[in-house]
Amino acid sequence: MTPTHSSNGRSVSGRAALVTGAGSGIGRATALLLAAEGARVAAADCNLEAVESVAAEITAAGGEALACELDVCDDSQVRSVVAQTVEAYGALDILVNCAGIALPAAFGDEEAWDRTLDVNLKGSMRTIRAALPQLRASDAGRVVNIASTDAQVATPMMSAYTVSKHGVVGLTRALAVELADSGVTVNAVMPGPINTGMTAAIGEDDRRRFARRRVALRRYGEPGEVAQAILNLVLPASSYTQGACLRVDGGMLTVA
Numbered sequence: 314m315t316p317t318h319s320s321n322g323r324s325v326s327g328r329a330a331l332v333t334g335a336g337s338g339i340g341r342a343t344a345l346l347l348a349a350e351g352a353r354v355a356a357a358d359c360n361l362e363a364v365e366s367v368a369a370e371i372t373a374a375g376g377e378a379l380a381c382e383l384d385v386c387d388d389s390q391v392r393s394v395v396a397q398t399v400e401a402y403g404a405l406d407i408l409v410n411c412a413g414i415a416l417p418a419a420f421g422d423e424e425a426w427d428r429t430l431d432v433n434l435k436g437s438m439r440t441i442r443a444a445l446p447q448l449r450a451s452d453a454g455r456v457v458n459i460a461s462t463d464a465q466v467a468t469p470m471m472s473a474y475t476v477s478k479h480g481v482v483g484l485t486r487a488l489a490v491e492l493a494d495s496g497v498t499v500n501a502v503m504p505g506p507i508n509t510g511m512t513a514a515i516g517e518d519d520r521r522r523f524a525r526r527r528v529a530l531r532r533y534g535e536p537g538e539v540a541q542a543i544l545n546l547v548l549p550a551s552s553y554t555q556g557a558c559l560r561v562d563g564g565m566l567t568v569a
Contacts, residue, residue: 328406328453329352329398330347330405330406330407331394331409331444333357333410334410335356335357335367339504339509343544345367348377349374353378353401355379355394355402357412359383385412386432388443405444406447406451407454408456412437413432413433414433415429415471418470433477433478445497453549454497454498455546455547458500459501460501462504462560462562463475464478464558465566478503499556501557501558502539504539504562506527506534507534507536508536509536524563529567530564539561542561
């Protein structure tokens with residue numbers, strides 16, 4: 314049964330959301346925030362135990378959540394998770410593509426390139442493709458992709474990651490135009506340095522030095538701060554924001 318949605322446009326209460334990469338980091342924070350705001354959340358990740366923990370946390374707080382195992386490189390799994398979400402909630406209004414990897418690798422490492430592009434770029438394409446009929450059927454279909462400030466700058470030994478995030482920005486902008494008549498909005502968030510599993514391997518002292526030198530706010534961000542930006546983009550009222558790539562980087566790219 315399709316839920317009754319909030320009519321003021323400033324709430325996701327009753328909306329059905331699918332968040333990939335929800336087992337940790339930005340994905341986890343996004344799933345928790347959407348649920349806290351009243352959305353019914355399908356939390357999907359290749360680590361089933363992790364998303365089961367996220368779903369348990371949501372339900373313990375009185376929210377609705379579904380834990381789904383998902384490898385975004387497996388098209389059949391992607392379709393299955395979308396179907397599970399629709400079966401559980403009767404709709405799919407919001408898709409947030411947080412699943413991603415960052416593999417340090419030399420430029421010529423073709424295996425790393427293939428894997429990175431398959432997860433970061435094609436993974437988002439697969440989930441959007443599978444979810445699109447339901448998003449079109451929604452009165453406020455929303456897609457948010459996770460890009461990166463690496464789509465505008467480059468880091469040594471991260472060429473595959475950088476190119477994949479450029480691709481996410483391109484995908485976002487292309488679909489924003491292609492789906493403009495459907496009522497589905499497609500936007501991206503571009504996190505800068507965030508305290509997640511991807512940055513955990515960097516020493517704390519190195520993180521602090523980088524933040525002091527390169528980030529206007531002089532610190533790394535937290536996953537919840539990125540989740541807040543995502544929430545703003547998926548609100549029904551955010552109907553005129555299309556093809557945007559919103560930086561959440563503490564002012565990193567404004568520092569000379």
